[in-house]
Each structure stands twice: as structure tokens, then as C-alpha cells.
Amino acid sequence: MIEIALPAKVAAKLRRELRRAGDREIGGVLAGEDLGGGIFRVVDLSVQRSGGGVAHFVRDPGAHRRFMRRFLARTGSDYTRFNYLGEWHSHPSFPALPSGTDVRQMQGLIEERGQPANFLVLLVVKLGRGGEIEATAHAFRRSAPVVQARVAREEGAAVQAPPKTPLERLSWKWMAWHREAAK
Numbered sequence: 391m392i393e394i395a396l397p398a399k400v401a402a403k404l405r406r407e408l409r410r411a412g413d414r415e416i417g418g419v420l421a422g423e424d425l426g427g428g429i430f431r432v433v434d435l436s437v438q439r440s441g442g443g444v445a446h447f448v449r450d451p452g453a454h455r456r457f458m459r460r461f462l463a464r465t466g467s468d469y470t471r472f473n474y475l476g477e478w479h480s481h482p483s484f485p486a487l488p489s490g491t492d493v494r495q496m497q498g499l500i501e502e503r504g505q506p507a508n509f510l511v512l513l514v515v516k517l518g519r520g521g522e523i524e525a526t527a528h529a530f531r532r533s534a535p536v537v538q539a540r541v542a543r544e545e546g547a548a549v550q551a552p553p554k555t556p557l558e559r560l561s562w563k564w565m566a567w568h569r570e571a572a573k
Contacts, residue, residue, distance in 0.1 A: 392539040394422075394475075394511060394527045395431040401523055401543075407437050408480055408517045415442035417479025419454040420513060421461040423472050429542075430475055430511070434461055447479045476511030476530075486516045486524040488536075496530045511539060 396404075407416060418436035425431055436457035441448040458474055465472035477496065481487070488496070496512045499505065508531065515525045527539035 391428055392509070392511070392527075392529045392537065393429045393542050394513065394539050395425070395429060395542045396523075396525070397431065397433075400432050400435060403435065403437075404515055404523055405517065405521070407439075408482070408515065408523070409521075411439065411442070411480065411482065413444055413482050415445070415447035415480050415482065417442070417447045417449060417477065419449075419458060420475040420478055420511060421458065421472070422475030422511075423465075424470070432475065432513075433465075433472065435478055442479075444483055449477070449479075474507065476513070478513040478515060481514055481516050484516075486514045486526050488512055488514050488526070488528055493528075493530075493536060496528070497536075500530045500532055513541070 416437060416439055418438050420432050421434045421436075422430045423433050436454050438447075438450055438453060441450060462469070462472065477499075479492075481489075492512060492514065496510060500507065500510050509529045511527055511529050513525060513527045515523055518524045525541045527541050529537045529539050531537070
């Protein structure tokens with residue numbers, strides 16, 4: 391089981407950016423720290439405010455590479471402890487669950503030739519009705535099924551799993567079946 395710890399400072403940054411974006415999708419990359427035992431803390435995240443609409447987000451890789459270079463320089467280039475953890479984006483008009491497109495894109499990223507990561511995380515977020523962050527995280531590995539990761543609160547960060555309707559549960563099962571059938 392993989393756990394993604396979201397500190398209050400990072401949750402506050404997310405909340406501020408989600409409010410600012412309104413009904414447009416935004417996203418970026420996750421810079422993380424390996425705490426051991428399958429637990430990873432999101433230390434920082436980049437924010438791309440452009441490239442999103444009501445139902446899509448297209449990441450600009452160049453800006454995020456610069457963000458990661460600066461992050462790794464700040465952390466002493468200790469790649470075994472601090473590194474690129476994965477991607478995040480918002481679903482302001484939909485449940486905080488990955489879409490089929492999200493799943494295909496993340497699986498494509500981990501399968502890319504030369505990808506040094508053993509796994510990548512996708513964090514999908516939105517603001518709940520009370521202003522709290524709803525979030526899910528999923529880990530992607532080469533030639534393996536997607537694994538749901540646990541999103542943990544840290545230092546009082548208000549994070550909730552989105553409510554799951556029967557249709558959402560069925561959709562997720564269908565996506566898993568569809569991936570297996572495509573192999």
C-alpha cells in the first residue's frame with residue numbers, strides 16, 4: 391500500500407489555487423520525499439494555470455522540468471529521498487477520480503522508454519462544498535494494474551476522499567476490466 395501524505399502547507403496552496411481557478415482544470419507535478427515503508431510526503435507541487443478548460447488539462451512539460459530542477463537543487467540532489475513523485479490535476483466539475491484519459495496518460499508516462507521511476511502517482515483534487523479538498527491518489531507501475539493509494543492528512547490538512555456513487559464504483563471497475571482486456 392502506498393500512502394501520500396499531504397502537509398497543511400501544501401493543502402493550503404492547493405486550496406488557494408483551486409479557488410483561483412474556479413471551474414477550469416489546473417495541474418502540475420508533485421515533488422515528494424520518501425519517508426520509507428511506502429509513505430511519501432508531498433513537499434511541494436508546481437501549478438500550471440494555463441492549458442485547462444472545464445473538462446480537460448494539458449500539461450506543459452518545460453515549466454515543470456524547471457520546477458523539478460529547482461526542487462532537486464534545494465534538496466541537495468538527494469534523489470533517493472527527494473524526487474519527482476508524479477502528477478496532479480483538478481476536476482472542479484467532476485468527481486476527484488481519474489478519467490479513462492488520465493489513466494491512459496499516466497500509464498503511458500510510466501511505460502516511456504528511459505523513465506527512471508519505479509512508479510508514478512496521480513493525485514486528482516477538487517474543492518468540496520465546504521471548501522475542503524477532496525482527493526484521490528493512484529499509483530501507476532510498468533505492466534501492472536493501477537493501485538489506489540491512501541491520501542493522508544498531515545499537520546491538520548483537511549483532505550477527504552470524494553463520495554463514491556454506485557456509478558463511480560462501476561466505472562472504475564469497468565476501466566480496470568477494459569485495461570485487462572486490452573492486454
